[in-house]
Amino acid sequence: MRAITVYKTSIASVQPTAKKNGGVAMKRIATTVGLALALSSSAALAAESSEAINNAAAKVAVNLCSSCHGPAGNSISPTFPKLAGQQKMYLSAQLRALKDKSRSDPEAHDYMWGIAATLDEALVDGLAGYYSSQTPATGKPGDPALIAQGKHLFENGDDSRKITACVSCHGANAEGNTIFPRLAGQHAAYVVRQLQVIQTNLRKSSVMHGLITELKLTDMKAVAEFLQSK
Amino acid sequence: MRSIEPFLPLKALCSGVLLLVALPHAHAVPSYARQTGQACVACHISFPELTAYGRYFKLTGYTIGDRQLFPVAVMAQASYNSIRNNDDGTGSGASVINNRNNDAVFSAASLFVAGKATDYLGGFVQYTYNNVSSSTDANGITSLKGHSGLDNSDIRLVGKYAGSGSQEPELIYGLTVHNNPTVQDVWNSTSAFGFPYTASPFAVNPAAKTQVDNTLAQQVAGMGGYIFLKKSIYAELSFYRTADGAFSFFRAGQDTATPGAVARLRGYNPYWRLAWNHEWGPNSVMVGTYGLRVNRYPDNSMPSTPTDQYTDYAVDAQFQSVSGVHTYTAQAAYIWEKQDYKASFPAGGIGAGPVPINATNNLQTFKVKGTYYYQRKYGATVAYFNTTGSADAGLYAPAAVTGSANGSPNSTGYIVELNYLPIQNVRLMLQYTGFTKFNGGGTAYDGVGTRSARDNNLLFANVWVAF
Structure with a gap:
């Protein structure tokens, strides 16, 4: 989310300049080059930012989430769901629901409201991406x-x-x-x-x-x- | 919390003032809940017993969550106490053990400063006001009065290590500074946070207790380092010294002036801990060992004398099966203590210190308890305890209620407790402690009158709140 915001801001700041100087060839070129540069730098920023978010999310997952959800989201205790290989959209939707407290079952309240409240939007998506890309453990035989x-x-x-x-x-x-x-x-x-x-x-x-x-x-x-x- | 030494009562009665009533155990830190945004049940089976996540929270230095501007919490207890026989058998004017027997009392209140300071530094400091502290003056007149002092406290500096590609910390390591051996431990089979989690302020306790079993609580400063490897192996080495000088904060409120009142140790005394932990499904198990060797001055007011040496070895185990509906937990510990009266025996007693007849003694304590909780709301616990040791009439002399007729420290008993937690911060308790043997005997045990072990049986109804 943060990466997209940077990109949009860059385009908005360039476009009015292009319109204002539309009749002058050199300026057009300069604007085009400027736009291209701005876009490429935005893309670079976005990529860098995205990597930073992924790293930050991995750090949170390893140091915090793993204490209940296990390594790579393969939890040991059945009180806590396995997250490895979970759908990315589902994960981000749930984290947002826990964050805004619209998911309010007792365990959500007891364990997750406080933790989700500490996550910003970028981390929510980053964590969803992290867990969705982990390999789920194999199933457990039963009756x-x-x-x-x-x-x-x-x-x-x-x-x-x-x-x-x-x-x-x-x-x-x-x-x-x-x-x-x-x-x-x-x-x-x-x-x-x-x-x-x-x-x-x-x-x-x-x-x-x-x-x-x-x-x-x-x-x-x-x-x-x-x-x-x- | 601070135990009463077996040899202490008569000496202290003669010398002046004695705090007969120890502060009740007291633990629960809602400011952590505010810090993490999580409920009490995330970390506690019911306070203070820790879940696997609660152990992780403690081992990582209480640093999970957002730092609070005012990381404070308060706790209070009010109780009704009824001892089976309140007459001490002396027939004298002060023949009542507890003049608030069969009565409701406000027992204690605590203030906690507890939480994270940085991502690597956190802890808790507890200050407790005991409303029913009992003191006996030089004329033998006992009265209840308020007394406050520092309670259990623990401050940690921690770190975590996850190797490249590792998806969880492989190693948690930390340094701890605290004021009670085992207060830093994360399993509830050890003493500081062991069962009973709180007890009657008017309980008459057996005379003998090992050093590692809360005997040094709030009198010493401990500092140590620990590692927790792959959530499997816990190892710790700590050292305890007298909480004086720069460390005197850790025993604030203790009576340091009266001879025999607080423990005074020579130098830095080692404590070790090794535990194996395993978690599977909703279950966890721990098997461990810990121990302590202290060189203790017989009389705290005479620090230039030789010292007695106490060495404690303990094995302990814990099992927990935790879920939202049915939760089962069990803890057990066996502590073996060797008492070497290197100073007191040859001298025939030093100051207000012990006057042992034997050069060395041993003392063993076994404790086991099992708990069941339904929906983490309705709980029942049954516990058994047994202390045995070598007889020593010098240590365990005849005395009304607290003494022994045969010089034996042997005591056996059980505790049955029912709990109801209408909300997670409030615990309503009904606890019954029964003795089948007390200070060496079942009947006429104290060597003064006809008091039976079961005369010390006690019903304790308690309201325990923490916010």
Whole structure:
């Protein structure tokens, strides 16, 4: 975000000069060269700035986020979600929701509001980029019967209970897509907890609310077991 | 917090004033919550027991979050205390152990300055006002009065190292300056932040306690260095000296004038700690060892005498399984102490110091506790403790309530505690401590009257708030 701001500011400062001196050839050339220089320097600044943000984000991830979310976002405790390989748009949207406190489930309040408040916009995007580019750990084997039950629900939903197939948004391999989170490999206990807080409106999710009203705890546990195994 | 030495009561009674009642344990630092923006439960199972993240926060010098302009917090406790038998058995005028028995009292309040100073420097300093400090004058008249002083404090300078390509710090290292051996530790199996996390200000405690078990609290200055390698190996070496001179801040409020009142150590005394930590899923386990060797002047007012030597070796372990619904934790510690009365034994006692019959003694303490919390709100804890050691009638002489008929330090008991935290800053507690053996006996243990160990059983209902 910071990089884009620099770029826009540079163009705005050059354009009025070009219009004002439009009739004079030399000045046009000079303006063109100036514009080109300004653009290239903006691009360089943007690249440099982008690298700086990535470095800053990596530093925060390594020194702070890793204390709960584990190395490269592969957390150990199921209280904290795995972030490795998570969708970038989902991550930045969640960080912003935690920052402006519109995500208000108990764990968001207890653990993340304070941390997210310390992140500026550039870091939010930088961290989203950092975690989305990390390699997720392989899934954890679980109860085969439960996994099969969860797989069926994930892929087919249940029309009789108006439960939409998860696969339609979260992808065939639960890899997620844009604002729909990756669920593959996620801690089962975390998935169950999120389904519970969304179902009980403790966590806002306009898409999910209507789709899981009939989901029972046994369904949640099955689908979570399946996702954790992927 | 400061223990009462086994040999101290009679001496001090004779010599003047004695603070019979130790300050209750006191820990909880909401200013950290303001600094990190996180809730108490991020760092605490329930205060002061630390979660894995709480341990990380402490080891990194309390530096996570934004520095606060006023990094202060306050804490207060009010309690109802009921000892099973409040009559000390002497039949004299001052025959009541606690003249506020079966009564509600405001016990203590603390002010904390706690937080980060820079990204590498942080700590906490606690100042506590004890409203029910008990003092006995030269005429044997006991009264309650207010007393304030510095409580547990810890200041750290820290660093982290992550090698190239590493996605988390591989090494955390730091220096700490503090005023109680084990106050710097991050596992709750050690003494300073061990169970019970707070106890009745009117509790009658067994006479014997090892040096590393809060005996030197707020009387010494400790300084040391530690490393935490790959969240797996913790190693620390610290040294303790008397908190005098430039370090006197660390024992502010202590009675340094009365002979026998505070500990005075010779030189710098080593403390070591090695622990193995492992985390998997919602669980963590620690197995460790720690120890302390101190050369202590028998009488703090006589610093030119030889010293007695106490060496403590301890093994400890902790298990935690933490989640939002069901949380289980357990801690255990075994401390073995060798007491070498190099000074006191040949001299037959020095000043207000101990008068041991044996040249050397040993003392062992075993403690174990298990806790369950539902939704981090409703908790129950059961604990067992057992102290054994060599009998020494010089150290553990007959005396009403606090003495021993047979010179033995052996004491055994249990604690059952129920907790309810309506909000994270408020803890309502009901704690019952029971003794099956006290200072060497189950019945007529004190060598004066017919007092039984279970006469010291105590019900403690406490309201503990921190903001």
